[in-house]
Amino acid sequence: MKRCIVISASSDIGLAVSRHWLSLGYAVSGTFRTGNADVESLRRAGAHLVHCDVSNRKSIAAACAELMTEAAPWDVLMVAPGTQEPVGLFQDCDFDAWETSITVNFTAQMRIVHTLLPVRRMGQEPGPLVLLFAGGGTNNATLNYSAYTLSKIALIKACELLDAEIPDSRFAIVGPGWVKTKIHEATLRAGEKAGTNYARTLEKLGSDTCVPMVKVIECCDWCVQAPRAVISGRNLSLVFDAWGNPEMDRLLIQDPDMYKLRRHGNDHLIRASL
Numbered sequence: 174m175k176r177c178i179v180i181s182a183s184s185d186i187g188l189a190v191s192r193h194w195l196s197l198g199y200a201v202s203g204t205f206r207t208g209n210a211d212v213e214s215l216r217r218a219g220a221h222l223v224h225c226d227v228s229n230r231k232s233i234a235a236a237c238a239e240l241m242t243e244a245a246p247w248d249v250l251m252v253a254p255g256t257q258e259p260v261g262l263f264q265d266c267d268f269d270a271w272e273t274s275i276t277v278n279f280t281a282q283m284r285i286v287h288t289l290l291p292v293r294r295m296g297q298e299p300g301p302l303v304l305l306f307a308g309g310g311t312n313n314a315t316l317n318y319s320a321y322t323l324s325k326i327a328l329i330k331a332c333e334l335l336d337a338e339i340p341d342s343r344f345a346i347v348g349p350g351w352v353k354t355k356i357h358e359a360t361l362r363a364g365e366k367a368g369t370n371y372a373r374t375l376e377k378l379g380s381d382t383c384v385p386m387v388k389v390i391e392c393c394d395w396c397v398q399a400p401r402a403v404i405s406g407r408n409l410s411l412v413f414d415a416w417g418n419p420e421m422d423r424l425l426i427q428d429p430d431m432y433k434l435r436r437h438g439n440d441h442l443i444r445a446s447l
Contacts, residue, residue: 179203181254185354202244227281237288245292260363263319278324307348336406343405350384350412407432
């Protein structure tokens with residue numbers, strides 16, 4: 174039986190994936206910040222859930238201590254908390270709120286991974302998996318979301334670094350695209366502080382073009398079984414990458430630089446003209 178830990182199992186993606194993995198017969202443990210009907214439904218379905226405020230070190234330590242007792246050894250550690258706040262230009266943000274966002278979106282997640290890595294299950298192929306989530310704005314200068322964007326870039330690089338340092342495990346990060354989740358509420362609350370993204374968010378959430386949650390679940394399932402040479406250390410786009418395609422698997426195995434944070438290859442046109 175696979176044992177999975179879902180950090181932020183009460184988030185929209187965490188909840189959907191937890192329910193799915195429970196339906197497959199996996200043992201699921203996880204965390205929640207605020208108790209609600211969804212948390213209770215997961216418990217009734219068999220999940221072991223503990224409270225965790227990822228902005229608080231003591232809360233993280235207490236939650237991880239219980240998870241190390243109840244959920245170890247684990248096969249999959251999915252880390253899914255996130256916040257877009259504070260939304261607004263960097264110079265206009267309250268810096269304490271900005272720093273808290275970096276904590277929630279990056280350093281707290283690394284603290285959890287660091288704490289729980291020693292109790293991963295070894296000796297079973299394709300090996301333990303740490304699964305993180307990227308976000309929009311990492312390919313350009315996205316105004317008004319500096320803390321969120323910088324944190325996601327740091328997570329992308331962290332996957333590559335951990336992959337290089339810990340070759341007996343897998344580390345992957347998935348960009349799910351536009352999914353109808355609570356994370357967008359920060360943009361809606363921010364209004365004009367979100368700039369053009371406010372109208373874009375309203376339009377996107379009101380359309381039928383968002384990524385269905387079932388596709389997020391399918392991508393997570395693929396990551397769980399994918400070989401290390403295919404996914405580990407990589408930033409994968411659910412929307413734009415041909416994940417699950419054998420030909421794409423072959424290309425990824427062939428090129429260890431694919432889907433990683435690189436200048437490599439970006440200057441080929443300039444070099445060709447010199």
